[in-house]
Amino acid sequence: MILDGKCPTGPIEQTWDKHRFDLKLVNPANKRKYKVIVVGTGLAGGAAAASLGELGYNVEAFCYQDSPRRAHSIAAQGGINAAKNYPNDGDSVYRLFYDTIKGGDFRAREADVWRLAQVSNNIIDQCVAQGVPFARDYAGYLDNRSFGGAQVSRTFFARGQTGQQLLLGAYSALARQIKAGTVKMFPRTEMLDLIVVDGEAKGITVRDLVTGELRTHVADAVVLATGGYVNVFYLSTNAMGCSVTASWKAHRKGAFFANPCYTQIHPTCIPQAGEYQSKLTLMSESLRNDGRCWVPKKKEDLGKKPSEIAEEDRDYYLERKYPSFGNLAPRDIASRAAKEQCDDGRGVGPGGRGVYLDFSSSIKRLSEDTIRERYGNLFEMYERITADNAYKTPMRIYPAPHYSMGGLWVDYNCMSNIPGLFVLGEANFSVHGANRLGASALMQGLADGYFVIPYTIGGYLAQTKPGKVAADHPECKKSIEEVQAYNNKLLSINGKRTVTDFMRELGSLMWENCGMARTKESLEENIKKIPALREEFWQNVKVTGSGAELNQQLENAGRTADFFEFAELLCRDAHHRNESCGGHFRAEYQSEDGEAQRDDANYCYVGAWEFKGVDKEPELHKEPLKFENVHLAVRSYK
Amino acid sequence: MSDHKTMTLTLIVWRQKGPNDPGKFETYTAKGITEHHSFLEMLDVVNEDLIKEGKDPIAFDHDCREGICGMCSQVVNGVPHGGQERTTVCQLHMRTFKDGDTIYIEPWRARAFPVTRDLIVDRSGLDNIIQAGGYTSCHTGGVADGNALLIPKEIADYAMDAAECIGCGACVASCPNSSAMLFTGAKVAQLAALPQGKAEAAVRVCAMTDALKESGFGNCSNHYECEAACPKGISVKFIARLNREYQKALLK
Numbered sequence: 001m002i003l004d005g006k007c008p009t010g011p012i013e014q015t016w017d018k019h020r021f022d023l024k025l026v027n028p029a030n031k032r033k034y035k036v037i038v039v040g041t042g043l044a045g046g047a048a049a050a051s052l053g054e055l056g057y058n059v060e061a062f063c064y065q066d067s068p069r070r071a072h073s074i075a076a077q078g079g080i081n082a083a084k085n086y087p088n089d090g091d092s093v094y095r096l097f098y099d100t101i102k103g104g105d106f107r108a109r110e111a112d113v114w115r116l117a118q119v120s121n122n123i124i125d126q127c128v129a130q131g132v133p134f135a136r137d138y139a140g141y142l143d144n145r146s147f148g149g150a151q152v153s154r155t156f157f158a159r160g161q162t163g164q165q166l167l168l169g170a171y172s173a174l175a176r177q178i179k180a181g182t183v184k185m186f187p188r189t190e191m192l193d194l195i196v197v198d199g200e201a202k203g204i205t206v207r208d209l210v211t212g213e214l215r216t217h218v219a220d221a222v223v224l225a226t227g228g229y230v231n232v233f234y235l236s237t238n239a240m241g242c243s244v245t246a247s248w249k250a251h252r253k254g255a256f257f258a259n260p261c262y263t264q265i266h267p268t269c270i271p272q273a274g275e276y277q278s279k280l281t282l283m284s285e286s287l288r289n290d291g292r293c294w295v296p297k298k299k300e301d302l303g304k305k306p307s308e309i310a311e312e313d314r315d316y317y318l319e320r321k322y323p324s325f326g327n328l329a330p331r332d333i334a335s336r337a338a339k340e341q342c343d344d345g346r347g348v349g350p351g352g353r354g355v356y357l358d359f360s361s362s363i364k365r366l367s368e369d370t371i372r373e374r375y376g377n378l379f380e381m382y383e384r385i386t387a388d389n390a391y392k393t394p395m396r397i398y399p400a401p402h403y404s405m406g407g408l409w410v411d412y413n414c415m416s417n418i419p420g421l422f423v424l425g426e427a428n429f430s431v432h433g434a435n436r437l438g439a440s441a442l443m444q445g446l447a448d449g450y451f452v453i454p455y456t457i458g459g460y461l462a463q464t465k466p467g468k469v470a471a472d473h474p475e476c477k478k479s480i481e482e483v484q485a486y487n488n489k490l491l492s493i494n495g496k497r498t499v500t501d502f503m504r505e506l507g508s509l510m511w512e513n514c515g516m517a518r519t520k521e522s523l524e525e526n527i528k529k530i531p532a533l534r535e536e537f538w539q540n541v542k543v544t545g546s547g548a549e550l551n552q553q554l555e556n557a558g559r560t561a562d563f564f565e566f567a568e569l570l571c572r573d574a575h576h577r578n579e580s581c582g583g584h585f586r587a588e589y590q591s592e593d594g595e596a597q598r599d600d601a602n603y604c605y606v607g608a609w610e611f612k613g614v615d616k617e618p619e620l621h622k623e624p625l626k627f628e629n630v631h632l633a634v635r636s637y638k
Numbered sequence: 639m640s641d642h643k644t645m646t647l648t649l650i651v652w653r654q655k656g657p658n659d660p661g662k663f664e665t666y667t668a669k670g671i672t673e674h675h676s677f678l679e680m681l682d683v684v685n686e687d688l689i690k691e692g693k694d695p696i697a698f699d700h701d702c703r704e705g706i707c708g709m710c711s712q713v714v715n716g717v718p719h720g721g722q723e724r725t726t727v728c729q730l731h732m733r734t735f736k737d738g739d740t741i742y743i744e745p746w747r748a749r750a751f752p753v754t755r756d757l758i759v760d761r762s763g764l765d766n767i768i769q770a771g772g773y774t775s776c777h778t779g780g781v782a783d784g785n786a787l788l789i790p791k792e793i794a795d796y797a798m799d800a801a802e803c804i805g806c807g808a809c810v811a812s813c814p815n816s817s818a819m820l821f822t823g824a825k826v827a828q829l830a831a832l833p834q835g836k837a838e839a840a841v842r843v844c845a846m847t848d849a850l851k852e853s854g855f856g857n858c859s860n861h862y863e864c865e866a867a868c869p870k871g872i873s874v875k876f877i878a879r880l881n882r883e884y885q886k887a888l889l890k
């Protein structure tokens with residue numbers, strides 16, 4: 001099937017305004033008759049639930065943490081982009097649009113990206129109005145910093161805790177609606193199934209994580225804003241509870257999964273210290289504004305302390321390879337460059353899996369206090385984890401799985417191929433193409449939640465009668481029975497290996513064979529091994545306790561089971577895409593100097609997969625991508 | 639990695655099936671722990687052993703494991719988050735312990751935080767306080783340009799100092815009165831300091847103070863344990879600001 005993204009046509013500058021005008025409206029008096037379910041209350045879902053509640057819809061919102069304030073958006077450190085051009089350095093909506101299309105290696109839709117760039121400025125205003133304490137200069141104006149993949153300074157930040165402050169802003173807007181009674185909040189509640197009636201999304205089945213009770217909630221539309229899936233690599237910068245579960249359950253019910261192979265490996269994370277490790281910690285990309293990446297030129301120097309290695313014996317490989325972007329090269333490029341140095345046997349630290357990120361020249365130029373003012377909390381965090389003082393000795397960093405560009409397929413309205421199912425934030429695939437630029441995920445989450453869904457959901461609801469499906473619909477009963485049976489099965493296996501043990505093994509298969517570089521052979525190995533491991537999981541996993549109580553093992557087992565099915569799809573997608581682009585690097589397709597080589601003639605499309613059954617091959621649908629405003633070109637940061 | 643020396647520790651952990659179960663301490667041994675394990679990774683190791691023995695693992699809250707989500711909440715040797723300055727328990731590393739140590743692990747203890755299971759407590763009282771007024775009543779859309787109102791750096795920095803609160807509840811757990819005044823004061827101060835929050839400052843402080851009492855939190859009697867326990871180092875000066883804003887509101 002050829003998919004249609006339903007993008008508006010005409011001059012790109014006018015697409016969003018025109019589309020907004022064309023969308024049908026729901027009469028204000030009728031809004032409260034429509035019930036909308038929002039799953040996930042991070043930046044995307046929190047902003048959406050608050051805005052939809054304020055418009056008058058009857059909203060029910062869900063998250064798995066004990067409070068919406070703890071969604072993983074909270075962990076974003078560096079900042080959020082907007083095309084304000086406050087520094088007068090040449091930024092514009094067009095430039096942000098251009099940078100995002102190019103940064104995504106020409107694998108995103110132009111119209112969606114344009115809209116994102118256009119509303120980026122409203123986001124900053126909105127957050128300021130909420131009381132988000134962005135950094136300001138002495139005159140009281142908003143301050144900016146630079147981020148990878150851009151030559152203008154367009155990133156707004158709140159110390160090293162931008163995501164926290166933006167999320168607390170969205171959370172406060174949500175709290176206001178909860179008080180007003182327009183939003184009913186269900187924390188510690190996990191979505192375990194999507195209810196589809198006559199081809200439309202009409203509800204969800206959830207498990208109360210405290211009592212274990214299974215329940216269905218019906219609605220006129222369902223919005224998923226459940227975040228990313230890179231925990232499929234087990235070790236990642238995501239929180240322990242981040243999973244593909246909500247998206248995967250929707251996928252099993254017919255929603256197409258787009259570009260799952262586009263995963264972002266972040267260049268600056270603290271290297272793994274041991275087997276037992278449960279997650280990896282990111283050091284914000286903003287550090288690359290003042291930190292310089294290097295490894296020793298000579299292998300003999302590997303055993304030495306960094307301070308003993310002479311300046312001329314250091315290879316500042318990013319500055320060498322990419323003189324115009326230097327240490328601010330985009331993430332995919334910086335990560336691969338780090339891997340290249342380590343593969344070449346010049347990596348530093350245990351196992352040779354690390355490169356230095358060195359602040360000494362910035363400290364000399366600017367003073368230690370300035371660096372402390374800019375990144376103090378990051379240096380503290382680094383010291384807490386590694387016991388090293390990065391003011392005195394360079395940080396040691398290594399790439400780690402971080403972000404998922406792929407996600408459920410959506411059209412221009414953020415609606416999936418299942419009518420009534422909308423997908424926002426990291427959970428959808430829409431704007432980042434094959435690689436996301438720093439500080440654009442926060443922008444996307446809030447754009448989707450505050451400024452896109454409030455309009456586009458109206459277009460759908462205006463054409464449906466409210467309350468079509470009642471809570472006692474047979475599909476609801478069926479869904480509960482299925483979830484119950486699934487959980488009972490997990491609990492009854494009583495095998496010998498723990499859930500974490502399986503997840504670790506799956507993660508290492510994914511990292512080794514489908515991580516920073518992939519080949520036809522490595523992917524074929526995974527496509528063989530993953531189903532076998534999955535089979536073993538279903539025979540030999542041990543989950544203690546029962547389903548009728550708080551049971552974290554059962555939660556993890558369910559999430560892991562979904563990762564097992566999803567991992568195979570991810571590898572299949574990577575295997576079918578015979579090109580390298582952005583975060584998807586197929587070793588067979590590279591230029592002489594090791595850069596990613598796209599194949600626009602054959603792969604300039606979105607690959608959206610349809611579920612056909614666990615042991616069946618999924619079916620590929622394509623949405624061709626057209627570039628009418630930015631010309632397809634080789635992406636160069638030299 | 640394998641060349642690290644390992645530690646063996648005795649853990650004395652609070653186990654409680656649910657809010658109505660009386661609960662009790664149980665003793666466990668943590669083996670093969672290195673200085674690089676985080677505290678929660680040490681508990682993971684213990685839990686893996688328990689699961690293999692067919693026993694219920696210790697339930698505890700956690701998510702980001704990098705000190706920002708505020709989910710983790712354990713009293714370690716009598717101190718919320720374990721007592722390392724400006725550190726959540728998920729960021730506490732085992733290098734601060736010695737081989738052979740005995741470690742007591744308990745949940746947050748406060749009337750307003752009933753135990754859900756083992757080390758997990760119900761902190762919805764904190765959400766109630768924010769819902770009562772911890773926001774500016776701006777609408778989505780239709781707001782002024784971000785630079786329309788200038789905010790001097792000192793004010794922006796002051797607001798940010800307050801806004802760093804991660805809502806973990808350690809302040810409440812450390813307070814002899816189970817007061818949530820530091821939590822509440824930080825939000826009141828952040829919004830009262832910023833021009834965007836000034837208009838509603840009086841209504842806000844009254845509503846949030848009422849919610850604080852209704853949710854079962856106690857009053858502040860200046861012990862300052864909260865500041866010491868706060869993993870973000872939020873200053874008690876925000877409690878003073880809370881009191882000041884409250885007095886101002888009463889005079890209105």
Ligand SMILES: Cc1cc2nc3c(=O)[nH]c(=O)nc-3n(C[C@H](O)[C@H](O)[C@H](O)COP(=O)(O)OP(=O)(O)OC[C@H]3O[C@@H](n4cnc5c(N)ncnc54)[C@H](O)[C@@H]3O)c2cc1C
Nearest residue numbers: 040041042043044064073078079191227425426439441442
């Ligand atoms: C360490 C780190 C640093 C980052 N730094 C930056 C940065 O500086 N700038 C930037 O732009 N981006 C950054 N990012 C990326 C960005 O933070 C995320 O992409 C973005 O916040 C995702 O927002 P979201 O609303 O889509 O999802 P999330 O914030 O992850 O929220 C997901 C929500 O879904 C809920 N949920 C999930 N599954 C279920 C289920 N089955 N049932 C019920 N609820 C469910 C969760 O409870 C949560 O509420 C960073 C990411 C990380 C991990």
Ligand code: FES
Nearest residue numbers: 701703708710728
């Ligand atoms: S787990 Fe997030 S702060 Fe500790």
